[in-house]
Amino acid sequence: MATLKEKSPEVTVTPPVSAGNGLKTQEMVVNMGPQHPSTHGVLRVQLTLDGEIVVSAVPHIGYLHRCFEKHCEAMNDYNKVVPYVDRMDYVAAMNNEHGYALAMERMMGIEVNDRVEHIRVIMAELQRIASHLLAVGTFGLDIGAFTPFLHCFIEREKILDIFEKASGARLLYNYIWIGGLMNDVPADFKKDTTDFIASFRPQIKELNDLLSHNKIFVDRTANVGVLPDKVAINYGVSGPSLRGSGVKWDLRRDDPYSIYDKFDFDVIVGEGKMGTLGDCWDRYIVRVWEMEESLKIIEQALDSMPDEGDVHESIPKKVRPPAGEIYCRTETPRGELGYYIISDKSTSPYRVKARAPSFVNLSVLPAISVGAMVADMVAIIGSVDIVLGEVDR
Amino acid sequence: MQEFLESFMSSGPLVVFVFSIIPLKIILVYALFAIWLERKVAGHMQDRLGPMETGGWHGWAQTIADLLKMIQKEDIVPAKADRFLFKMAPFIAFAASYGAFVAIPLSSGYIGSMIDVGVFYIVAITSLLSVSIIMAGWASNNKWSLLGAMRTAAQTVSYEVPTVVTILSVIIVTGTLNLMEVTEMQSGNGFLGFLPNWIIFHSPFMILAFFLFFIAALAESHRVPFDLPESESELVGGYQTEYSGMRWGLFMLTEYADMLLLSLVGATLFFGGWNSPFGSFMDGPLWGAFWMLLKGMVLVFVMMWLRWTLPRLRVDQLMNLCWKYLIPLSFVNLVLIAFWEMIFK
Numbered sequence: 001m002a003t004l005k006e007k008s009p010e011v012t013v014t015p016p017v018s019a020g021n022g023l024k025t026q027e028m029v030v031n032m033g034p035q036h037p038s039t040h041g042v043l044r045v046q047l048t049l050d051g052e053i054v055v056s057a058v059p060h061i062g063y064l065h066r067c068f069e070k071h072c073e074a075m076n077d078y079n080k081v082v083p084y085v086d087r088m089d090y091v092a093a094m095n096n097e098h099g100y101a102l103a104m105e106r107m108m109g110i111e112v113n114d115r116v117e118h119i120r121v122i123m124a125e126l127q128r129i130a131s132h133l134l135a136v137g138t139f140g141l142d143i144g145a146f147t148p149f150l151h152c153f154i155e156r157e158k159i160l161d162i163f164e165k166a167s168g169a170r171l172l173y174n175y176i177w178i179g180g181l182m183n184d185v186p187a188d189f190k191k192d193t194t195d196f197i198a199s200f201r202p203q204i205k206e207l208n209d210l211l212s213h214n215k216i217f218v219d220r221t222a223n224v225g226v227l228p229d230k231v232a233i234n235y236g237v238s239g240p241s242l243r244g245s246g247v248k249w250d251l252r253r254d255d256p257y258s259i260y261d262k263f264d265f266d267v268i269v270g271e272g273k274m275g276t277l278g279d280c281w282d283r284y285i286v287r288v289w290e291m292e293e294s295l296k297i298i299e300q301a302l303d304s305m306p307d308e309g310d311v312h313e314s315i316p317k318k319v320r321p322p323a324g325e326i327y328c329r330t331e332t333p334r335g336e337l338g339y340y341i342i343s344d345k346s347t348s349p350y351r352v353k354a355r356a357p358s359f360v361n362l363s364v365l366p367a368i369s370v371g372a373m374v375a376d377m378v379a380i381i382g383s384v385d386i387v388l389g390e391v392d393r
Numbered sequence: 394m395q396e397f398l399e400s401f402m403s404s405g406p407l408v409v410f411v412f413s414i415i416p417l418k419i420i421l422v423y424a425l426f427a428i429w430l431e432r433k434v435a436g437h438m439q440d441r442l443g444p445m446e447t448g449g450w451h452g453w454a455q456t457i458a459d460l461l462k463m464i465q466k467e468d469i470v471p472a473k474a475d476r477f478l479f480k481m482a483p484f485i486a487f488a489a490s491y492g493a494f495v496a497i498p499l500s501s502g503y504i505g506s507m508i509d510v511g512v513f514y515i516v517a518i519t520s521l522l523s524v525s526i527i528m529a530g531w532a533s534n535n536k537w538s539l540l541g542a543m544r545t546a547a548q549t550v551s552y553e554v555p556t557v558v559t560i561l562s563v564i565i566v567t568g569t570l571n572l573m574e575v576t577e578m579q580s581g582n583g584f585l586g587f588l589p590n591w592i593i594f595h596s597p598f599m600i601l602a603f604f605l606f607f608i609a610a611l612a613e614s615h616r617v618p619f620d621l622p623e624s625e626s627e628l629v630g631g632y633q634t635e636y637s638g639m640r641w642g643l644f645m646l647t648e649y650a651d652m653l654l655l656s657l658v659g660a661t662l663f664f665g666g667w668n669s670p671f672g673s674f675m676d677g678p679l680w681g682a683f684w685m686l687l688k689g690m691v692l693v694f695v696m697m698w699l700r701w702t703l704p705r706l707r708v709d710q711l712m713n714l715c716w717k718y719l720i721p722l723s724f725v726n727l728v729l730i731a732f733w734e735m736i737f738k
Contacts, residue, residue: 030536036629052540052708144617144705150439216618216704374540375627375707 027055030374034063038142038378041388045365047377054377057369059362061391068393072352078104078319079178081352086172088354089390091134094127094163095332097176102257103328103339104178107321115309116180117259122193122301123163123175124258125294129200130159131333132240132287132294135385139284140211142382143220148211155203162192179315190302197295204292212288221284222275225368225380229278235364238357239335240290241384244270244283251331263300265293280383287385320347334358334385358390416494416505419686424649428456431697438701466638471534474635478532482525483636483643489521490650497657498573499685500667502678511572512560515658516553519613522651523549526622529644530632541631544708545615545622551712552612552619555719559606562727563662565734566595572658576666589672591665596733598726603663605723607692610655612711615648617700621708656692657685664688 016024028049033039042063048055068088072081085100086093098120105112137152160170166185167175175182211217227237229245242249250267252260268289270282323345329338335357342350361384369380429444432455436443448454470476493515495505508514523546530542567575581590593599612619622631630636633644660666666688667681675684706714 028536030540038627052544140704144620145703146435147439147701150441154440210702211704214704216706219710220704220707373707373709375705378627 025050032377039381039388040138040386043362043381043386043388043391045377045381047374049374052373052375054369054372054374057366057377059365061359061362061388064388064392066389066393068354069352072349074348076348078321078347078349081349082177083172083174085354086174087389088356088393089131089332089334089337089358089387090171091387092127092131092333093172094123094176095131095330096337097173098124098258099328099330099332099337100339101176101178102330103326103341104319104321106328107324107326107341107343108178108316108319110179110314110316112180112314113309114259115306116311116313118301118305119181119185119311120176121258121260121263122298122305123166125297125301126159126162126193126196128294128333129291130156132291133159135333135382136207136211136284136287139379139382139385140217142378143217145211145214145217148207151203151207151210155200158196158199162189162196165189165192177315178319180313181311184311190305193298193302197299201292201295204288207288212285218274218281220375221280221379221383224275224280224376225372225383226276227278227283227364227368231367232278232364235367236360237335237364238360239331239333240286241283241335241361241364243268244286244383245278246270246272246282251329251336255329257328257330260297262304263297265296268293280379283383283385318347320345329355332357334387334390335361354390354393356390356393358386358388359393362386362391413495413505415503416497416499417491419499420491420494420646420650420653423653423686424646425456425460427649427652427693428459428645429453430694431700434694434697435701438698460642463639463642468640469635469637471635473534475532475534478528479635480640482529482532483640483647485525485528486522486647487643487650489518489525490647490654492518492521493654494650496572497654497661498576498666499657500678500681501576503682504573507571507573510570512564512570512575512658512662515654516557516560519651519654520549520553522647526632529636533632533635535635537629538632538634541622541628541634544628545632547708548612548615548619548621548711551715552609552719555605555715555723556609556613558720558723558727559602559609560658560662562598562602562723562730563592565727565731566592566599572661572666576661576668579665580668582672589665589668589670591663591668593663596730596737598729598733599663601726602723602730603659605719605726606659606662607695609715609719609723610659611696611699612715614651614655614696616652616696618703618706619711620700620705621711652693652696653689656689656696659692660685660688 016026018024030047030049031044032047033044034042039045044060044063046058046060066087068084071084075081082097082100085096088096133152133156137149140148163173164170166189167173167182227241227245229247232242232245232247238249246269248267248269251257253267268286270277270286272278272282274281321343323343325340325342327338327340329336336355337357338355340351340353340355344350365380365384369377372380429452433443433451444452444455446452447458470479496508496511496514498504526545527542530538530545563575564570567578569575579590579592582588588594593603615622628634633641636644667685669676669680669684
C-alpha cells in the first residue's frame with residue numbers, strides 16, 4: 001500500500017570532481033526565493049551552481065496560490081468573478097477584466113455601445129503602459145539601477161490617478177463589468193489623459209537615455225538569456241517576451257477583439273540590435289516601444305470616442321449564459337490571456353479556467369538560463385516579466 | 394599638534410589617547426552626515442525629497458534615529474554560524490579602515506603618525522578588509538554570503554593592482570611615500586601662474602592616472618557600479634545577509650569610512666591635500682582640515698552621484714574591466730609619467 005505522503009525527491013548533486021591541483025570542486029544547490037528581492041514576488045528557483053555558473057534552474061511555484069477556479073465556481077454569480085480576475089495579474093487588472101468581460105459578452109451575445117468600447121480600450125492601454133513601466137523599472141532595479149525605477153513609478157502614479165478618478169481604486173478596479181462599465185468616466189477624463197500623454201512622451205526618451213542605452217545596462221542584458229523564436233513558439237511564450245524574439249504576433253492585430261481593428265499601430269518586435277535576437281535587451285526594449293504604441297492607440301481612441309452613450313445600457317439584469325463553453329483570448333501586457341468558461345445554464349460558472357501568460361512564459365526559464373551566471377538569472381527573470389499572482393492564480 | 398596637546402595635558406598616555414581618537418570622531422560625525430547626504434542625494438535624483446521629518450530641518454536627525462534603532466536591535470547569530478569569526482568580522486573590517494587613517498595628514502598640524510611608508514601602509518592595511526569580508530561570508534554559513542565573499546576576494550585582489558600602480562605613478566613624481574611630504578610638495582600656486590601646484594596638473598597623464606585611481610577606488614570601496622559583494626538584487630545581501638543590528642551597522646560604517654578614506658587619499662595624492670587652492674589665502678592648520686575634508690567630500694559626493702545613476706556590472710565584466718583595461722592602461726601610464734619626469738625635470 002502506498003504511503004499517504006510521498007517522500008520528497010532527493011536533491012541530486014554531482015559528486016565532487018577533482019580540479020587537478022589537489023582541490024575538489026562540487027556543484028552547489030541554492031534556493032533563489034521565495035524570499036529573494038529579485039524574484040518579483042514569491043517565486044522559488046532552485047539553482048544548481050557551478051561556482052557562479054548556472055547548471056540548472058528549476059522554478060517552483062504555488063506560493064501565491066489562491067484557488068481562483070474554485071472561488072469562481074463558488075461565487076454563484078458571474079459578476080462576482082470580476083474582482084477575482086483583478087487579483088490574478090494585479091499590476092494589469094484592467095486587462096484581466098477586459099478579457100473576462102469580452103468572454104462573457106460573446107457567450108451571451110451582448111453588444112456594448114461604442115463609448116464603452118472606447119473607454120475600455122483606453123483603460124486597457126493605459127494599464128498596459130502602467131504595467132510596462134513597472135516591468136522596465138523593476139528590470140532596471142534587478143540590474144542595479146535604482147533611479148529609473150522611481151522615475152517609472154512617478155509616471156505610473158499618474159495613470160493610477162486617472163484610474164482612481166474613474167473607478168475609486170488604484171490597483172484592483174472592478175471597473176469593466178459584463179456588458180458595460182461600473183460607471184462613466186469623470187468629466188475631465190479626456191483632459192487628464194491628454195495631459196498624461198503630453199508629459200509621458202518625453203519621459204520615454206529620458207528612460208532610453210538613462211537606462212536603455214547605458215553601456216553597463218547593455219552589457220548586462222545583451223546576449224543574455226537568448227530565447228530563439230522556435231523555442232519561444234514551442235513553449236507557447238506570448239506577449240513582449242515572444243515579440244522580443246522577433247515573432248510578429250500580437251492578438252490586437254492578428255485576432256482583433258473589441259475595436260482594436262480600427263486603430264493604427266505597429267507591432268514592435270526585437271531586432272537583436274545590441275546583441276543576439278531574443279536576448280534580455282530585446283525583450284526589454286520591446287516593452288519600452290510598446291508604451292509609445294499604446295500612446296498612439298489612446299490618442300486615436302480619444303479622438304474617436306463618442307460623447308454620448310450610457311455605459312450601463314447593456315448590463316444584463318441577471319447573468320445566466322446559455323449552456324456551452326467559450327475560449328476567448330486577449331493581449332495583456334504579459335501576453336495571451338485566455339479565459340475558458342463553461343456554463344451549465346445556471347447563475348454560477350461551471351468552470352472558469354484562465355490561460356495565464358505569466359505561467360506559460362515562466363516555463364521557458366529552465367531552457368534559457370543554463371550556462372548563465374547568477375547575476376544573469378536575475379536579468380532573465382526580470383526580462384520575462386512574470387507576475388506571481390497570475391502564475392499561481 | 395602633539396606638542397600642543399602635551400603643553401596642557403601632563404600625562405603622556407592621555408595625550409596619545411586623545412590624539413588617536415580624533416580620526417574616529419571625524420569618521421563617526423562624517424558617517425552620520427554622509428548617510429543623511431546619501432539619502433538626500435538619492436532622493437533629489439529620483440524626484441523625491443528624502444528624509445524630511447526627523448529632527449525638523451530636512452530630516453537631519455534621521456541617521457541618529459536609525460543608529461539608536463540599530464543599537465537596540467537584537468543581535469542575531471545564525472545557529473550554524475561560526476560564532477567567533479561571525480562576531481569578529483565587523484570589528485576587523487572597521488579596524489582595517491580606521492587603521493588606515495593614521496597615515497593621512499588631515500591638516501598641516503595633524504597626522505596620526507609620520508611614517509615614511511605612509512601610502513604603502515594604507516594600501517597594506519586596507520587589504521585586511523577583504524579578509525574580514527571573507528570571514529563574514531564564510532562564517533555566516535549561508536550560500537549567498539559565501540558567493541558575495543568570494544566575489545569580494547576576487548574583486549579586491551584584482552583592483553588593488555591598478556590602485557597601487559596609479560599610486561606608484563604619483564610616487565614617481567613626489568619621490569616620497571610619506572603623505573605629509575607629498576602634500577607639502579604641492580603647496581603654492583606656481584602652475585601656469587595661477588593654478589595650484591597640485592599633482593593632477595603636473596602632466597596630462599596625471600589626469601588619466603587620477604581617473605584610473607578613482608575607478609579602482611570605487612571598486613575597492615565596493616560602490617556602484619562595482620558593488621557586487623553586497624549586490625542586493627542578486628545575492629540578497631551578499632556577505633551582510635545574516636548580519637543584523639549594530640554588527641551590520643559596523644559594516645555600513647566601514648563602507649562609508651572606506652569611501653572617505655579613499656577620497657582623502659585621492660585628495661592628498663592628486664588635489665593637494667590640505668593645501669588651500671588660493672595660495673596663502675585661507676591657509677593654516679584649521680583651514681587645512683577644512684580644505685582636506687571638503688576635497689574628500691566632493692569625491693564622496695561623486696561616488697554617491699554614480700551610485701544613483703549607474704547599474705551594476707556583472708562579475709566577469711568587472712574582472713574584464715580590471716585585467717583588460719585598467720591594469721594595462723595604468724602600467725602604460727606609469728611608464729609615460731616616468732618618461733615625462735625624465736624629460737621635463
